[in-house]
Amino acid sequence: MAGETSTTMSAKRAREVLGAGPLAGPAELRRAFREAAKRAHPDRKGGDAERFREVVEAYHILQTAPAPRDRVSQPPATVARPMAASPTLAVPPLIAMTGGKVEHRLPDGRRVKIDLPPGMRAGDTVRAGNAELEVAIRGDGEMMVRGDDLWITVKIEPRLLAEGGRIGVETPLGRRVVWLTKKAGERGLIRLVGQGLPSRGRHRQGHLFLRLAADSVTSDSAARAQLRRFAAAWAA
Template identity: 60%
Template sequence: MARPRSEMSLKLAREVLGVSSLSTPAEVRRAFREAAKRAHPDGGGDDGAFRQVVEAYRRLRNPVDDGLAPPPVKASAPAPDPRLTIAPITALLGGIAEHRLPDGRLIRITLPAGLRSGDKVRAGEARLEVYVRAEGGVLVRGHDLWMTAHLPTATLRKGGRITLDTPLGKRIVWITRKAADRGLVRLEGQGLPARGRHPKGHLFIRLAQTAGAADSAALSLLRRFAAAWAA
């Protein structure tokens, strides 16, 4: 029986793992292991992010689902790497990145704020394609930043005011009942800045229950039940 086709696009799968179309299977596996460690609930991540990492890896293991065979590999000298992989904070604020040229020289490139995956930057005589990898619990999707906030059960049920460390610094966020029910908050205009043809993005915050909170609630309920039974 054939495996169901993944609904995740190749582009999104590469962004999730921080790889490109030129990455080797070994590089994809290494990126998957690193991303899985960061996203695993036992390491401070959340189930949604971890499932996305696993789905991205499955998608990249079978790229011909799009009906397109991978480009043939020529048996010639390896071409220079046209990629420039950067962290979300560099895409957000700009900064300095290093890149090794085909002749072995290491150069420093000054990058503007607001770069997206797929943008091109010049490094010497080369033009490099930008890829924004996930890092530090922050993921870039298009123009938007995504992160996860772990909150107490009471806040997830009733909402309230919280202070979060975001890529833009500390922010006071109001969690409404509706947002708590959806498990998602959007901060308008606090994603990647506008640049060229790119509009300003937003910051999306997934709301997850603090690790161990569900177990504590279940244990408390069990204790109350045991006390009532004993009485």
């Protein structure tokens, strides 16, 4: 029937109408909608009323559609420690990454130091005396291990998060200079391929994820410096 509005557009079709990828988040969808609506608006040259209606419908559908499952989901700031049936050996993320010595108290009360190789994973087992211990990697929210990957929270100047730019980050492998895109700033996440936990036995080489957080201290300092410059110029 003429003039009938279709209400059966699928989420896949809606993304095609907007030109948005399957993993586009809310901010990317808004940008895609604005661009598509601008091109299709009937008041513009080359615009079309039916295509504009389709763009609006597509955006409404995607606003209510379930969020797409990303290839990477960020772990929580703190990770619950599961109860293990066998005695556990608590290993910090940095030792899991680079290897080193950890201290452990045996059932008889003696304390021993255990030398671990690089690339330990949760669930691996090691021997200490006559005891077999299951590795439990205990992060603190700022640094944690998830599977084969190492996650580090880094503080970034708010301006760089919004605009992007080059940043220097201290990692267990040394200082890394990476380029922060606006998209990465919006997501608050950068992945450095192949720079996580090293491969070991059946475990693959992991990645390093930088979880970005606004550095309020840097922001406050910059604001105070700007205020001082303004006050000095005003008093001159």
